[in-house]
Amino acid sequence: xxLRFEPGKGWSYSNAAFIVLGAVVEKVSGQNYFDYIREHxxxxxxxxxxxxxxxxxxxxNLAYGYTRFGGDDPLGIEPRRANFMSxxxxxxxxxxxxxxxxxxxRFAQALRGHKLLNAxxxxxxTSAKVDTDFGAxxxxxxxxxxxxxxxxxxxxxxxxxxxxELKMFWDGSYTVIVMGNYDPPAAQGLAGKIARFLARQ
Numbered sequence: 001x002x003l004r005f006e007p008g009k010g011w012s013y014s015n016a017a018f019i020v021l022g023a024v025v026e027k028v029s030g031q032n033y034f035d036y037i038r039e040h041x042x043x044x045x046x047x048x049x050x051x052x053x054x055x056x057x058x059x060x061n062l063a064y065g066y067t068r069f070g071g072d073d074p075l076g077i078e079p080r081r082a083n084f085m086s087x088x089x090x091x092x093x094x095x096x097x098x099x100x101x102x103x104x105x106r107f108a109q110a111l112r113g114h115k116l117l118n119a120x121x122x123x124x125x126t127s128a129k130v131d132t133d134f135g136a137x138x139x140x141x142x143x144x145x146x147x148x149x150x151x152x153x154x155x156x157x158x159x160x161x162x163x164x165e166l167k168m169f170w171d172g173s174y175t176v177i178v179m180g181n182y183d184p185p186a187a188q189g190l191a192g193k194i195a196r197f198l199a200r201q
Contacts, residue, residue: 011130011138015094018141022093033093045110050099052091059098065161065181080182083161095157099164101177108168108175126153126170148199156191158184165191174198 004012022033029036034052042050053059066080088096099107110116117125128137128144136145144153151170158164165187167176176198178191 008130011132018094019092025093034091041107041116044115045103046106047099047103050097050103050107053087053096053098054091055087055089062098063181065159067161067183069160069183080161083159086160095159097157099179101179104164104166104177104179105175108166108177112168112170112172147195150199152195152199156184156188158187163187167191167195169195169198 004010025031025036026033031039038051041047049061051059053062065083067083067086068078068080069083070086091097111122111126114122116122125140126142126144127139129139130137132138132143136143138144139153142153142155144151146152147167150173152167153170154166154168154176156163156165160183161181163182163184163186164179165176169175174195176191176194178187178194180187180190
């Protein structure tokens, strides 16, 4: 396919690009992607309840997701169904991870506290580079937005029956974490309202 835009001049979210990035991590580090992330992100951040989902492994305390995707329910009134048939066999650099709110808070604190990257590189990775379609700007894997004049950075994730949002007030005043076992954009909607409320305080 031809380029949609000159690199650095536009934005289009790409799960495939995260898969490629995972392969680059493996090539450069000489480690399996999952081992690298455990060693260089989860461990230094103190994240003990975070990993990538694997269908052939037991995941303690894993919540079931409930979805309306894939059904014939044009009015959205039928009960949601368990999402186990839509889970991947294994997580990937593009998604399929699991975590807890306390672990995501540990990640936010480690990132803002420069335990994962030095201050210069943290700013380079998380700060705005290009405009998106919904008002925020995008860095290297992080959305960067102004909420009531406050710099808020983070990322969301979602799939059928699974939805999460992490919003970090960059001054360290607040971290908003919403995790849900419903379809997107349930967590994003609530996280946005909470962030706007907190920004006005």
